[in-house]
Amino acid sequence: MTPAFAQALAAFSPQLPLAVAYSGGADSSALLRACAQRWPGQVLAVHVHHGLQAAGDDFLQHCQSVCAQLAIPLAVARVDARHCPGQSPEEAARQHRYAALCDLARSHFAQPAASIALAQHADDQVETLLLALSRGAGVAGLAAMPAHWQAEGLHWHRPLLAVPGQDLRRWLEQMQAPWVEDPSNADERFTRNRIRHKLLPVLEAVFPQFRTTFARSCAHAAQAKGLLETLAQQDAATTGLPPLIAALQKLPTERQTNLLRYWLLHHHGTTPSTAQIQALLVQIAACRTRGHHIQIKMGSGFVCRKGANLYWYNPQVLVQKP
Known part of the structure; x- marks a missing residue:
């Protein structure tokens, strides 16, 4: 051995x-x-x-x-x-x-x-x-x-x-x-x-x-990942999960991105692409009226607006999860 x-x-x-x-x-x-x-x-x-x-x-x-x-x-x-x-x-x-x-x-x-x-x-x-x-x-x-x-x-x-x-x-x-x-x-x-x-x-x-050396780099990235998850949990205490749109809008763009990725992965097991997240951020920024509609492909499902919050659902299983 x-x-x-x-x-x-x-x-x-x-x-x-x-x-x-x-x-x-x-x-x-x-x-x-x-x-x-x-x-x-x-x-x-x-x-x-x-x-x-x-x-x-x-x-x-x-x-x-x-x-x-x-x-x-x-x-x-x-x-x-x-x-x-x-x-x-x-x-x-x-x-x-x-x-x-x-x-x-x-x-x-x-x-x-x-x-x-x-x-x-x-x-x-x-x-x-x-x-x-x-x-x-x-x-x-x-x-x-x-x-x-x-x-x-x-x-x-x-x-x-x-x-x-x-x-x-x-x-x-x-x-x-x-x-x-x-x-x-x-x-x-x-x-x-x-x-x-x-x-x-x-x-x-x-x-x-x-x-x-590659393993060392992975370990450094894992430490940074842990810190980002801690930050997401702190922000989630303010925005709630599923996130309140008005509370999301008060966060810097980078923290919005971090929180959205955390929510989608840990609550719905889905990982969106960079383009999908960027499209969602644009819609969040523009969402200033009651009638503003949001429905964007996100990972294996869709993020939509329901009232004051964002929600994610997967039409394949016809189950909507908060």
């Missing part, structure tokens, strides 16, 4: 029992085995069958075989991960996967899991940062993937974000531990795969420490 891998595991201190998201690939295989060695009898495996590729059944059979050999309880969910109109396939699969992992961890074992561990590593973090840069993302995007957060009553962890992916594969090879290769990882129609296969080797040659 490399020093980076060993240090990451030593620093990982989840609440137990721990569920590990196990796909059968190299990364999750290394995480599952390492955690089972450290906390024998306290580790569970959760596997999501997305139904998106023919190899999915082979992945499941592999996971069942390995978990049986290691005496690790395994729970499996089959989901329909097809995307809705206007939704990216990757985002749809992610949402279905996280919902399924949450349900498995809480409801499918004799003792529910207290934590879930995901196997994204340093290379994944670099890819996420580069994708964010390519989209012109703000601070939230440049923070990339968090190492820890809480949601749905569970602690979620990514303990391997400082560990290069090659370290995990080398350890598995030393252990003579099998894993499966996802054929979609070689498909360079996906931007993330082109980054992995073409750009990361160049970065390795030019900036050998790029994983460490």
Whole structure:
């Protein structure tokens, strides 16, 4: 085990029992085995069958075989991960996967899991940062993937974000531990795969420490993101959520933007584009009469005016949320 891998595991201190998201690939295989060695009898495996590729059944059979050999309880969910109109396939699969992992961890074992561990590593973090840069993302995007957060009553962890992916594969090879290769990882129609296969080797040659320095930049952005969220919460105490239009108008434009993004993400799970936010700001500034109408596409739904407030709704589900 490399020093980076060993240090990451030593620093990982989840609440137990721990569920590990196990796909059968190299990364999750290394995480599952390492955690089972450290906390024998306290580790569970959760596997999501997305139904998106023919190899999915082979992945499941592999996971069942390995978990049986290691005496690790395994729970499996089959989901329909097809995307809705206007939704990216990757985002749809992610949402279905996280919902399924949450349900498995809480409801499918004799003792529910207290934590879930995901196997994204340093290379994944670099890819996420580069994708964010390519989209012109703000601070939230440049923070990339968090190492820890809480949601749905569970602690979620990514303990391997400082560990290069090659370290995990080398350890598995030393252990003579099998894993499966996802054929979609070689498909360079996906931007993330082109980054992995073409750009990361160049970065390795030019900036050998790029994983460490990029991770440091993500950490700085994450700190700034936390401060912006704190500011949004303070402003929300004045504007209310959903926000009162007249109270929004009293804030500087930058704070209006920050509060709107916070409201849409944390209350409705949607992330608007810069152009959408700018169009909404223009309408907020112009909204001085009772008859002023607002209805603007915003992320996966629409922001509209109802009386003195802004509201967001998604016509796909026909549910309007305050």
